[in-house]
Amino acid sequence: MAHDDPVIQVRGLTARYGSQTVLDGLDLDVRRREIFALVGGSGVGKTTLLHQLIMLDTPVAGSIKLFGEEVVGIGERRADRLRQRIGVTFQHGALFSSLSVLDNVALPLREHTVLPESTVHELASLKLALVGLPYVASRLSPAELSGGMRKRVAVARALALDPELLFLDEPSAGLDPVSASDMDELILQLRDSLGLTVVIVTHDLDTLCRATDRVAFLDAGCIIGTGSVTALRRDPHPVLQAYFNGPRGRAAAAVT
Amino acid sequence: MIDTTRHPARIERTADGATLRLGGAWVTAALVDLEPQLAAITPGARTLDASALAALDTGGADALRRLLGRLRADGSEVTINGLRPEYQALLELVDERLDGFVCPAPTPGPGHLERIGRATVELGAEAVALLSFIGEISAMLLRTILHPRRLRWREIVADIHTAGVNALPIIGLLSFLIGIVIAYQGGMQLRNYGANIFVVELVALTMLRELAPMMAAVIVAGRTGSAYTAQIGTMVVNEEVDALRTLGISPLEILVLPKLVGLMITLPLLTMFADILGVFGGMVMAAGMLDVTFDQFLARLPEVVSARSFLIGVGKAPVFALLIAAVGCFQGFRVQGDADSVGSQTTISVVQGIFLVIVVDAAFSILFSWMGI
Numbered sequence: 001m002a003h004d005d006p007v008i009q010v011r012g013l014t015a016r017y018g019s020q021t022v023l024d025g026l027d028l029d030v031r032r033r034e035i036f037a038l039v040g041g042s043g044v045g046k047t048t049l050l051h052q053l054i055m056l057d058t059p060v061a062g063s064i065k066l067f068g069e070e071v072v073g074i075g076e077r078r079a080d081r082l083r084q085r086i087g088v089t090f091q092h093g094a095l096f097s098s099l100s101v102l103d104n105v106a107l108p109l110r111e112h113t114v115l116p117e118s119t120v121h122e123l124a125s126l127k128l129a130l131v132g133l134p135y136v137a138s139r140l141s142p143a144e145l146s147g148g149m150r151k152r153v154a155v156a157r158a159l160a161l162d163p164e165l166l167f168l169d170e171p172s173a174g175l176d177p178v179s180a181s182d183m184d185e186l187i188l189q190l191r192d193s194l195g196l197t198v199v200i201v202t203h204d205l206d207t208l209c210r211a212t213d214r215v216a217f218l219d220a221g222c223i224i225g226t227g228s229v230t231a232l233r234r235d236p237h238p239v240l241q242a243y244f245n246g247p248r249g250r251a252a253a254a255v256t
Numbered sequence: 257m258i259d260t261t262r263h264p265a266r267i268e269r270t271a272d273g274a275t276l277r278l279g280g281a282w283v284t285a286a287l288v289d290l291e292p293q294l295a296a297i298t299p300g301a302r303t304l305d306a307s308a309l310a311a312l313d314t315g316g317a318d319a320l321r322r323l324l325g326r327l328r329a330d331g332s333e334v335t336i337n338g339l340r341p342e343y344q345a346l347l348e349l350v351d352e353r354l355d356g357f358v359c360p361a362p363t364p365g366p367g368h369l370e371r372i373g374r375a376t377v378e379l380g381a382e383a384v385a386l387l388s389f390i391g392e393i394s395a396m397l398l399r400t401i402l403h404p405r406r407l408r409w410r411e412i413v414a415d416i417h418t419a420g421v422n423a424l425p426i427i428g429l430l431s432f433l434i435g436i437v438i439a440y441q442g443g444m445q446l447r448n449y450g451a452n453i454f455v456v457e458l459v460a461l462t463m464l465r466e467l468a469p470m471m472a473a474v475i476v477a478g479r480t481g482s483a484y485t486a487q488i489g490t491m492v493v494n495e496e497v498d499a500l501r502t503l504g505i506s507p508l509e510i511l512v513l514p515k516l517v518g519l520m521i522t523l524p525l526l527t528m529f530a531d532i533l534g535v536f537g538g539m540v541m542a543a544g545m546l547d548v549t550f551d552q553f554l555a556r557l558p559e560v561v562s563a564r565s566f567l568i569g570v571g572k573a574p575v576f577a578l579l580i581a582a583v584g585c586f587q588g589f590r591v592q593g594d595a596d597s598v599g600s601q602t603t604i605s606v607v608q609g610i611f612l613v614i615v616v617d618a619a620f621s622i623l624f625s626w627m628g629i
Contacts (some may be wrong), residue, residue, distance in 0.1 A: 143593035
């Protein structure tokens, strides 16, 4: 693929649960090295869209291209190769509770590479160091970690195979303001230093203002606006106005 | 993604040995080929030429960092030429973050003696905790009997349905089969002496006094005890139990008591059902193999089997029910932290439930023989 082709290209994506249409002919482009946010009220299909993008669900109709490769109807082997190029973190971390923190990060390396144990160990430690986890935490089990640390470990695990594309589901939800802004910093730093493309699903207006390049606003299964936060704020659409220029939206804009 | 087969990661030493040329894609996937080359590098080079690097990710940057560390180990200056600025930034980031980050080695596990000691102490502590739990729910049960209006009958009835009605097919089938097996194995011996008719005593007494209550209890411990542990354990993980406490509702009263009462009603009934099906299994076998007709069997049954045998069997059931419900709920409350713990506590709950049922059954046998019944 050419360098300026979109990393993610979605056309006419439709998804249904039973008879209920969740996504209705949705189009989306995510460019290389940008931090792209998916926002919208609860129940508008953000999670559904995310699940389609990370190949957990298949759509009823439409096309999704990751790195220029069509993923709808893709074979399992090629899907697996694509999966190694993307990293995903889930809202509650989804760390494997039977493994230590270090082993959680080492798991993808052990499964997908034939590296010697010492190198796996070194790389897993490096990923934990990159997300700013104190090293004493690496032997703990996930249950012993705080919420913020768990999210960091989840990011470290998503980074294990050095993906080019990172999906973060609610990275700052449930974090205290300091941890949340650390998380924003981390996302920016990962993009700048590792050249990642990052897709964030978030409700956090501060994260939107501070850490994103472009935002797509989902409502009723369609994207009703795409652009920077500033641009969306000026959009006269009533839903966008309510979201960005409500009391919380104005407060978030005021500090940035 | 860069193709590592077209750009194999490599380190080449120039003829004079002072420069190492780095080339290809230094990415995590290429580390397999890179590691042996790294290990073969001997100190001495003063310059690295990185202009032919096709790609660098964190794994590759880490390898580069280690290479530099090796070359600089003897205190000599090593310079890198031709490293692209973004690679330089990545290398600095990795260097900065890994500085002082030492993953602690796994601490060696405790020795055999220590493990035995710890396990013993834990076992003792658990036994005490279980006893106090049983005490607590017994006290609560007595209190509730004085105020029966406080019982949650809806939950109790729902519990009787899942623990009792739904268990009828499996308990019935297994008791029937056990009845057949006893009549067959015992009947073979009886036939040698022409004492075919004694199969009635054989089947009826073993089923009513021992096997029916035991079978019903073991199946319920496996089916229902485990469900109790999993349900309460999941509620503990979801902080639902804490939520109940803060709402001023006793988790024991709302979660344990209905299960306990429900099971104490259900298990005696299940035992009776197992009695009937077990004896019926024996009757079928007796009619088929020993020429004891149903009429003969049923006529002899009340003559040789007293109501006491039946009552002893059914009377044990509420005790078993108390044990199963107590162990199931107790292990549920012992769940800590995560989903993993729910699984292990559920296993423990089933094993402990069946173990206690058999131990208590043995204790009953000894007790009854002392009392001469």
